[in-house]
Every structure is written in structure tokens, then in C-alpha cells.
Amino acid sequence: MIKFKNYYFFMKIFYTYFFISFTFTILFSGCESSKPMKISSIQRLDLSEIPSASGIEFVNGYYWIIGDNSPYLFRLDQKFELIDKMVLGSLDDAVHGVIPKLKKLDLEAMLSMKWKKDSVFFVFGSGSKLPERAFAWKINIKNPALQEKIDLTVFYDLVMNETKLKENDFNIEAAVELNGKIYLFNRGRNKLISMRSAQFIEFIEGDRKELKLKSYNIDLPKIGGIEAGFSGATADEKNNRIIFTASVENTTDWVADGEVLGSLIGLIDVDDIENHYEPSTVLITEINGDAIRFKVESIALKNRSQQSYNCVLVTDSDGGKSELVELTLNF
Numbered sequence: 001m002i003k004f005k006n007y008y009f010f011m012k013i014f015y016t017y018f019f020i021s022f023t024f025t026i027l028f029s030g031c032e033s034s035k036p037m038k039i040s041s042i043q044r045l046d047l048s049e050i051p052s053a054s055g056i057e058f059v060n061g062y063y064w065i066i067g068d069n070s071p072y073l074f075r076l077d078q079k080f081e082l083i084d085k086m087v088l089g090s091l092d093d094a095v096h097g098v099i100p101k102l103k104k105l106d107l108e109a110m111l112s113m114k115w116k117k118d119s120v121f122f123v124f125g126s127g128s129k130l131p132e133r134a135f136a137w138k139i140n141i142k143n144p145a146l147q148e149k150i151d152l153t154v155f156y157d158l159v160m161n162e163t164k165l166k167e168n169d170f171n172i173e174a175a176v177e178l179n180g181k182i183y184l185f186n187r188g189r190n191k192l193i194s195m196r197s198a199q200f201i202e203f204i205e206g207d208r209k210e211l212k213l214k215s216y217n218i219d220l221p222k223i224g225g226i227e228a229g230f231s232g233a234t235a236d237e238k239n240n241r242i243i244f245t246a247s248v249e250n251t252t253d254w255v256a257d258g259e260v261l262g263s264l265i266g267l268i269d270v271d272d273i274e275n276h277y278e279p280s281t282v283l284i285t286e287i288n289g290d291a292i293r294f295k296v297e298s299i300a301l302k303n304r305s306q307q308s309y310n311c312v313l314v315t316d317s318d319g320g321k322s323e324l325v326e327l328t329l330n331f
Helices: 002-033 153-163 197-204
Strands: 038-051 053-059 062-067 072-076 082-087 107-115 118-125 135-140 147-151 172-178 181-186 191-196 214-217 229-236 241-250 259-269 280-283 296-304 308-315 321-330
Touching: 038 053, 038 062, 038 308, 053 118, 053 229, 053 308, 053 321, 062 107, 107 181, 107 197, 118 172, 153 191, 172 241, 181 197, 181 229, 191 197, 229 308, 241 296, 241 308, 259 296, 259 308
Parallel strands: 053 107, 053 296, 107 172, 172 229, 229 296
Antiparallel strands: 038 321, 053 062, 062 072, 072 082, 107 118, 118 135, 135 147, 172 181, 181 191, 191 214, 229 241, 241 259, 259 280, 296 308, 308 321
16 A cells, blocks of 8 residues: 555656656747847948949859949959949949939849849849839849840839839839749838749740739838838748848938938748738847948848858948948857
């Protein structure tokens, strides 16, 4: 009889211990998975020869950069030395290497993609003023002299109609090609717009009259009561993820500039996107936590590990010199 009581006593202790251990494991695992992102290193470099940098891609071991008021496509090596610059179209509208605001195409979104048999950069005008900014450049990566200027008016009309965006809310700031889809980032109302890459090519070339789009409202953090707006994006194809940047500018007019309050970097898991998706984000600061009031315009992924990204970003000073920022994002 005594042995029987001891058996139940020890079983009670065992199950109590098991329950406590199991509960602790679940709680601990939850804390691990919810660790915030952190910027573990950051370096900054002036881009004195590149005005108003607005887009960057890392392709074939080089950094390719555009400016929203520049008539050039710039190519830098991995030490960020300027190797050459290729004229987009002509220099007819340029004054001292800069295109005046009233005439610029406002090139804001650049992606690299396969266009049938060619590898190309497709560079979107923002569409923030129509029809002046409803153009794109398709540039052959192997031979950048092979260029085509494309009128996007019909395409942008379709996008605005399908997404219910008004003209004063339309401002394409970033573009990504990821696993057979193109994603456009609209800053005016933080919409993410997706479509099949093959269908996009057919539509642009006039072989397709309709284009199936999906759009999602994305909820971003605020600084000083002002919501951040999309500014750049790049793709992590292996993990089907988008790394994006956003900035906070004290303005209600997407054509006019305003006081810059800061910029952030974030992650979007494409498989989880839904309406009013809230991505993980972190404010870009110095390592000591000091605020940096710059306007990040675009981002390129240099390399990645299992828990970090090494990224290169460009900033736009709205008339002053641009800046290049290399940082490591741990997640």
C-alpha cells in the first residue's frame, strides 16, 4: 500500500515538471521568434557625381544607379568607384548634367529582369505627373546602348483603375521582379501591386489587352504622426521575400519636397501578404541609436546569410549630393 502511494506521488511530480518545462519551452520559443530586427553595422559615403539618386541594382558584380533628374545610368564597382555612365536617350533637356523639374521623367523604380531572351533593366517613371512622368526605359544590361523609351500611359491608367487610385495618390517609387511576378510599390497610399511578369511583357509589347493585377494596402509605421511611404525595394528570391525601404517626409504633395524625418527598412514575406499587411520594420539609425534624417530612395541586396542581409542603399537630398549607405540587417 505504501509503494502504491509513492507511485502516484512521483507521477504527480513528473507531470508537474513536464507541464512547467513544456510551458517554458513554448514561451521561450515565442520570445526567440519575435526578436526585433537590428542594424548591426552602417557606413556612409558621399556620391558627389550622382545627383538625386533614386534607384540601385546590384547585377553582375556592379552597382547600377539612376537619378530621378539625371539623364544617365551610372555603373560603380564593388569599391563604389564610378566606372562609367551611359546616356539615357539624349542630353537635350539636361542643364549641367541635371534635367529641370518640369521636364524630368522622374525615374524612381528600377528592376532587373528577363525580357524574353535578354536581361534588362526596366526603369519606371513615377507617374506622379501625367503624362510627363508616364514613361520607362528598357535597357539591355549587356549593352546599355540598346535602349527603348516606352510610353506607360495606358499601363498606368489600367493600374489606377484596377487599384482605385486617384491621380494625386499615384506615385510608383519601387519595383521588384520576384519568382515570376512584378511588384510595384505605390508611395501615395502605400499600395503593393502585383502581376505576372510574362503578362506584363505581353501587355507592354501590345500582345495582350488585359492584365490581371492584385493590390494590397500595406500599413507602415509613423514618425511624428506621419506614416512612412514606400521608397525602394529589392528581392530575396530564395526566401520569397522583399526587402524594402520607406521614408517619412513632411508633405502631403508627392510632387513637392518636404522636411525629411527619417527612413526605415523592412521585410515582406510574399506568401503572407494580405490587405493591411503590417511588415516587420526598423528605423535606420547610427549604431549608437542617433537618428539619421536622410531620405533613403532605393536598396540593393549585396549578399545574405541565414540571419542577416548586407544591403546597399542610396539617398536623395533633393538638390544636394546623394549618399550611399551600406548596412547589415540582422533578423
